[in-house]
Amino acid sequence: MRGEEKEKRKRGEKGGEGASQKGRILQKKIRKLPFPEVFLTGRGVIHSIREDLEEEGFYFENPVVATGPGFTKRFGELFYHHFVVEHASWEEVKRFKRFIEKNRNDLIVGVGGGRVLDVSKLAGGETGIPFLSVPTTLSNDGIYSPVAVISFEDGIKSVQTELPLGIVIDVEVIKSAPGIYLLAGVGDLIANMSALKDWELAESEGREKLERIAYLISRDAVESFVEFASNGYDVHSPIFIERLSDGLLASGISMAIAGTSRPASGSEHLISHALDEILEKPLPHGIQTGMATLFTECLRGEDISLLKKTMEKLGFPASPEEVGIKKETFLKAVELGPETRKGRFTILDITGRKEWEEAYKKAFE
Ligand SMILES: [Zn+2]
Structure with missing residues (x-):
């Protein structure tokens, strides 16, 4: 066994x-190489998880499937035990832990979006049983990463935990996700472009050491994706879903190798975190980070014409204003960004209002 x-x-x-x-x-x-032991992808693979695991040499006696309370609930029938994740809180992780201990489960199969995957990931870490990630959408690079975002009594935190045992990408399931979430995945992957430059900057300033392999994996993930996507695709097409999931998977692996979110999170993420705090109704994480990437790339004086054209072809919103974020609000988020994660040195630390105004103009006007 x-x-x-x-x-x-x-x-x-x-x-x-x-x-x-x-x-x-x-x-x-x-260090153990952080690659998935199981990587299943294709149409309908969600229905043959148990058989496919056995084929890969894994036998689990008593898996529990975790889903959300909405449309993912129907996947609760995949295994005998079913746990419904109501919210992404530490309380919920503890409730799931008690459930697992009572039922003596030996595998968590998390089917859902960020909330379900994060709670499942942490419950796996808390109980010491493996967690299989089965995303129903591709809205961010948390689908295969050792990081979970969860709310505690004193606020939302990113918690480091074990990597998933593997990942199952069922194209048929992901096809039914709303387009905005797939575009969010694009935005979270494109953010690597900006994050990597901030990482280089932090290294050149002598503040951090860059982990070369993680850097290369992340760079290759984003560059090859942009090259592919520049042809323009329907985000619901199987080929697009496959390429996007490959990119997000590689992104998660790069973070696991680096032992930090640096290869996939820089100034553009700081801006998005600030938007989360400022906006009454924040947009999906990846929409905000993707948009902020266009801005930070302009701030560095990069040519964003190919990137912008690619994003537009896919249907990604062209400017903050198009999705209801005023210019002033966006620039406020730029200013507050560094506060959201102190110690993360980025381009925002060496630029000011004048440069931000100019970059905004170049990126969006
Ligand atoms: Zn992200």
Whole structure:
């Protein structure tokens, strides 16, 4: 049974109390490659998860499927145990943990959007059982990453946890997601372009060390995606869904290798975090980060014509104003951005109001 082997490997990695000093040094140097053990993609694959896992050498006796309360609820029938995630809070993670312990589940199959995946990911980390990520939309790079966004009593936080055991992309399921969420996925992937330049900047300022492999994986993910997408596609077409999920998966892997969200999150994410705080009704995360990427790229003096044309061809909103965000509100978010994550050095730290006005004009007017 491969599952048992995996458990052993996991324990070895962490090192028990008896681990020797030498062993500890080795463990520090050798990192497990953060690649999915299972990567299933295609039409209808959601209905054959159990068989496909067995084919890959994994046998689970008692999986639990987690879904949201809305349209994903119908997937609750995939396995005997079904847990409905009501909200993305730490309370909910604890409730799910109790459910898993009571039912002695040995695998979490999380079917849904960000909320379900984040709660499932953390419940997996808390109980020590593997989590299989089955996104029903591709709105951000959290579909395969060791980071979960969850609300605590004192606010929303990003929590580092274990990587999913694997990922299942059912093209048929994702096809039914509203276009805006697929565009959000595009925006979150395109953000890597900006994030990588901020990472380089932080390194050149001697503030951070750039992790080369993570950098290259993230760069290749975004560049090859933009090249592909520049032809213009229907975001619901199977080929587009596959390429977008490949890019977001690579993005998650790059973050896991780097041990930080740096390869996929820079100034454009800071602006989006600030928009989350300012706007009464924030837009999907990836729409905000994608839009902010056009701005930060102009701030760096980059030529965004290909990027802009590509995004427009896909149907991505062309400016903040088009989605109801006033210029002043956007620039306020630029100003407040660095406050949302202190210590993350980006282009916003070395520019000011005058440059921001100019960049806004270039990007959106
Ligand atoms: Zn993001």
